[in-house]
Amino acid sequence: MRIVSGIQPTGNLHLGNYLGAIRNWVRMQDEHTAQGHECLYFLADLHAISMPHVPADLAANTREMVAALVACGIDPDKSILFNQTQVPAHAEMQWLLNGTARMGWLNRMTQWKDKAGKNREGASVALFTYPVLQAADVLLYQATHVPVGEDQKQHLELARDIAQKFNNDFCDEGAPLFTLPDPIIPPEAARIMSLRDGSGKMSKSDPSDMSRINLTDDADTIMTKIKKAKTDPEPLPSEKAGLEGRPEAANLVGIYAAMAGTSAEVVLADFGGKGFGAFKPALGELLVESLAPINARFVELQQDRAVLDGFLRKGSEKARALAAPTLARTYEALGLVTA
Ligand code: TYM
Numbered sequence: 031m032r033i034v035s036g037i038q039p040t041g042n043l044h045l046g047n048y049l050g051a052i053r054n055w056v057r058m059q060d061e062h063t064a065q066g067h068e069c070l071y072f073l074a075d076l077h078a079i080s081m082p083h084v085p086a087d088l089a090a091n092t093r094e095m096v097a098a099l100v101a102c103g104i105d106p107d108k109s110i111l112f113n114q115t116q117v118p119a120h121a122e123m124q125w126l127l128n129g130t131a132r133m134g135w136l137n138r139m140t141q142w143k144d145k146a147g148k149n150r151e152g153a154s155v156a157l158f159t160y161p162v163l164q165a166a167d168v169l170l171y172q173a174t175h176v177p178v179g180e181d182q183k184q185h186l187e188l189a190r191d192i193a194q195k196f197n198n199d200f201c202d203e204g205a206p207l208f209t210l211p212d213p214i215i216p217p218e219a220a221r222i223m224s225l226r227d228g229s230g231k232m233s234k235s236d237p238s239d240m241s242r243i244n245l246t247d248d249a250d251t252i253m254t255k256i257k258k259a260k261t262d263p264e265p266l267p268s269e270k271a272g273l274e275g276r277p278e279a280a281n282l283v284g285i286y287a288a289m290a291g292t293s294a295e296v297v298l299a300d301f302g303g304k305g306f307g308a309f310k311p312a313l314g315e316l317l318v319e320s321l322a323p324i325n326a327r328f329v330e331l332q333q334d335r336a337v338l339d340g341f342l343r344k345g346s347e348k349a350r351a352l353a354a355p356t357l358a359r360t361y362e363a364l365g366l367v368t369a
Contacts (some may be wrong), residue, residue, distance in 0.1 A: 268302025
């Protein structure tokens, strides 16, 4: 068993990242490293340059994201915490897999279609080949489990397709090189939606800060954002089926359930029949209470850049060692002479 996942350091960690992915990272770290399995968690800084960016911001966001992950419970002594840049095997492996990935597969990626929009000719080549780098990220370490939110499921299916085709094309039968990774997606909170629009996911790139709860928001900001979150005029239903066709209500109930570590059914058993005037303050308080310790730790960790850089240096060294054997076998399988 080997657990691998990544996050782009493109701004604040928000509640969607936390409930959709990072909480699972921490849970898996605590459960599996004790049994001798490795958890590798990385900052996808190479992915972050696929969109226009300001170099100084990327450097600052990278360190900020390290602080945020550690504040959330990622322990650099238990997990291998690093950034892609310090492990060149990621970029090398992407090139090796570019020969196996098909244009048609990449053309079907919904994230490519969404992010490139109508201006495909003007999109970066990196945005198009982004999922091949993501496949490299996990295949490089022979990942078995990849904890992610629902929006990354398609990219992981592509990673499996690339692995399978490579194994077929270049490996002897019965001796595949790459392990096929399984996505681990949480039952509640797999897809946290924007607070302003229940049909769009909560995202770092949404220009409105009111659309998301950042892990760095203070108590007043969280209460205001929840109070102003879009809803409908109906009271909450007492059964989950009653949330159908009510995306904003479903989202807030899902957030409550995920944060409280329970299910939507249990939340509705408590709040069914009540209006948002009662539900929103309860949700706001739950969030404030749960996020306050993370926020305090984050502020403290951010004080010391040398410590944050030290975490990445240490993690990268371990990651380079784990990546080396699979990378060497990949060169060899392709007939590339390395010595
Ligand atoms: P990124 O940086 O957009 O998001 C990091 C993680 O947070 C999850 N997530 C969400 N979950 C639920 N609701 C939301 N609104 C929400 N928004 C984000 C994402 O699913 C993800 O798990 N391409 C990846 C980074 C990556 C990666 C990888 C992940 C690069 N290589 C290899 C896994 C394995 C990304 O941009 O995630």
